[in-house]
Amino acid sequence: MKHFALFVILVLVTFLAYLSSCQSNVSIQTAQYAVNGQKIYKTHCENCHGGKGEGLGTLYPPLTDQKFFAENRKKLACIVRHGLQEEIEVSGQKYDQPMPANTVLTDLDIAYVLTYITTTFGGIDSTYTHEEVKSALAECRP
Amino acid sequence: MLKNKLTTLFILGLLLSACQSGQERLPFIGEPDIVEKVVDGKTIADTIYPTIPPFQFLNQDSTLVTDRFFDNKIYVTNFFFTHCPSICPTMQRNLLEVYKKYKNDDRIAFLSHSIDFKYDQPSVLKKYATNLGVDNDQWQFVTGSKADIYGMSDRYLVFTSEDANVPGGYDHASFLVLIDHDKHIRGTYDGTNKEHIQQLLGDIEILLQEYK
Numbered sequence: 511m512k513h514f515a516l517f518v519i520l521v522l523v524t525f526l527a528y529l530s531s532c533q534s535n536v537s538i539q540t541a542q543y544a545v546n547g548q549k550i551y552k553t554h555c556e557n558c559h560g561g562k563g564e565g566l567g568t569l570y571p572p573l574t575d576q577k578f579f580a581e582n583r584k585k586l587a588c589i590v591r592h593g594l595q596e597e598i599e600v601s602g603q604k605y606d607q608p609m610p611a612n613t614v615l616t617d618l619d620i621a622y623v624l625t626y627i628t629t630t631f632g633g634i635d636s637t638y639t640h641e642e643v644k645s646a647l648a649e650c651r652p
Numbered sequence: 653m654l655k656n657k658l659t660t661l662f663i664l665g666l667l668l669s670a671c672q673s674g675q676e677r678l679p680f681i682g683e684p685d686i687v688e689k690v691v692d693g694k695t696i697a698d699t700i701y702p703t704i705p706p707f708q709f710l711n712q713d714s715t716l717v718t719d720r721f722f723d724n725k726i727y728v729t730n731f732f733f734t735h736c737p738s739i740c741p742t743m744q745r746n747l748l749e750v751y752k753k754y755k756n757d758d759r760i761a762f763l764s765h766s767i768d769f770k771y772d773q774p775s776v777l778k779k780y781a782t783n784l785g786v787d788n789d790q791w792q793f794v795t796g797s798k799a800d801i802y803g804m805s806d807r808y809l810v811f812t813s814e815d816a817n818v819p820g821g822y823d824h825a826s827f828l829v830l831i832d833h834d835k836h837i838r839g840t841y842d843g844t845n846k847e848h849i850q851q852l853l854g855d856i857e858i859l860l861q862e863y864k
Contacts, residue, residue: 566748567785
């Protein structure tokens with residue numbers, strides 16, 4: 511009987527260890543944000559930026575440049591909300607087609623979609639949080 | 653027993669061949685005119701399918717392109733505008749795949765009409781085409797007067813309208829239309845639907861067989 515209890519505990523510990531290893535380095539919160547973000551991406555972004563974030567020729571930039579995301583992290587929320595009029599450079603290529611604003615997306619929607627984009631296409635493993643969106647939007651250049 | 657099996661096989665074979673011969677020719681699309689004419693004293697009904705009338709538009713190189721450019725070719729045509737935020741990017745992304753497959757094949761051409769007659773001047777169309785990855789005249793991007801462009805869209809059976817209430821200011825259907833040597837409509841496909849694009853690729857091959 512004692513042996514059986516020990517066995518059960520051992521199995522439980524192994525199972526828990528297995529579960530936590532599955533989560534790897536992406537937290538449950540990040541995964542949930544990304545799932546919600548995927549729906550928003552399909553509706554508002556995929557037409558131009560493509561199903562895999564590959565962009566389209568030199569009309570619309572790809573969303574796969576980890577370096578660009580890291581260097582412009584604060585600007586990302588502003589770009590989604592207000593669109594872009596000026597030229598930008600992504601992965602050494604210039605793009606000057608204006609991007610339309612997305613005024614229907616709430617701050618939380620933007621957090622979802624940016625988490626989806628940066629983790630799915632951009633190789634980043636952290637959540638673009640609701641708070642991060644709010645503070646970034648407060649500092650957008652007009 | 654063996655005889656039975658052979659009979660079954662024979663019937664199956666017949667059925668299969670019947671299916672295949674049915675697929676080898678694309679339909680003619682549009683409301684036909686039934687014209688009665690008298691041949692050898694007898695009145696017979698002739699079915700005439702609609703054709704695309706002659707046209708001339710300004711292309712991305714600021715030169716006139718007419719229906720003559722498409723003589724002895726089949727072509728795929730659509731309606732779009734360069735700063736369209738909704739369906740056009742997906743439609744053009746998909747048509748680009750078809751263009752790449754047939755690039756430099758002079759049996760087929762592509763024709764995109766801009767429905768933004770105010771903004772999409774030839775220089776704008778040129779920049780758009782280049783950025784999309786189109787670098788030869790096999791894919792024509794054209795502009796014209798509102799009446800001419802919207803009139804043509806009716807002939808191609810593609811819905812277009814100027815509408816301030818939709819994103820971008822113009823409403824239109826994302827259809828790709830396949831035209832044969834005689835300017836008949838032989839197929840229409842939703843340019844935003846991957847399965848329809850596969851159908852288009854298959855139908856292009858079937859249509860090209862008619863001109864071998």
